[in-house]
């Protein structure tokens with residue numbers, strides 16, 4: 001695997017169609033699963049490793065976000081990446097850079113309501129990276145459900161001609177969705193954090209038993225959350241419109257445990273209602 005520190009090094013190293021995995025580094029098994037999906041079709045796999053300042057708000061964790069290029073290189077290479085693109089901030093945002101992508105109303109809801117400007121920062125850096133990398137397809141985790149929906153929308157709206165692929169969330173044995181931010185959690189906080197997947201699972205179990213009332217499902221989720229400073233817990237249609245009990249839905253949650261912001265979600269499908277609960281199997285339920 002080649003580590004490219006500039007777009008020219010990147011271009012010199014790429015061959016054939018590119019599958020692209022954009023990341024902010026601090027790679028873990030969730031990223032490795034994205035890379036494996038990228039590699040599965042035999043394309044040239046480029047992983048970007050760039051902590052994007054424009055998607056962090058004031059007082060958020062940009063300064064302390066974990067950075068470990070050597071560790072990232074090991075994980076990326078083992079998972080099948082061909083190129084790890086780790087640009088300097090001046091390459092992504094040169095001094096005369098002045099464009100911002102406004103992804104529209106969805107960017108103001110859910111996480112966007114709590115992180116003003118966040119999705120504009122994400123969309124802007126991802127489209128810039130698309131321009132620099134030139135992928136045929138790009139792979140994102142479904143843990144960031146709203147991000148995936150927004151990037152799909154932006155890619156369609158701007159006719160970028162890039163296939164957007166969503167990959168299922170990878171979880172630890174206790175059910176917690178893998179996230180680079182889990183590294184911030186103390187042992188005590190971690191035991192509070194697992195109430196997030198537990199809440200999703202409780203709601204999914206009720207759904208599997210036939211509960212379709214959105215208010216009741218949300219309340220079941222709320223009741224299972226303990227010690228999480230909740231930002232939102234919302235049931236939506238899978239395209240993030242209004243919940244319709246007859247159609248597939250997604251239950252999304254965001255909150256803080258201590259100073260760590262965590263998000264998670266679970267898809268509920270009326271044609272396979274028991275499938276959701278099995279997405280989160282944790283030791284405590286065994």
Ligand code: PAF
Nearest residue numbers: 022023024052122125144
């Ligand atoms: O999901 C992430 O890690 C980031 O939001 C992304 C897509 C790499 C953009 O910085």
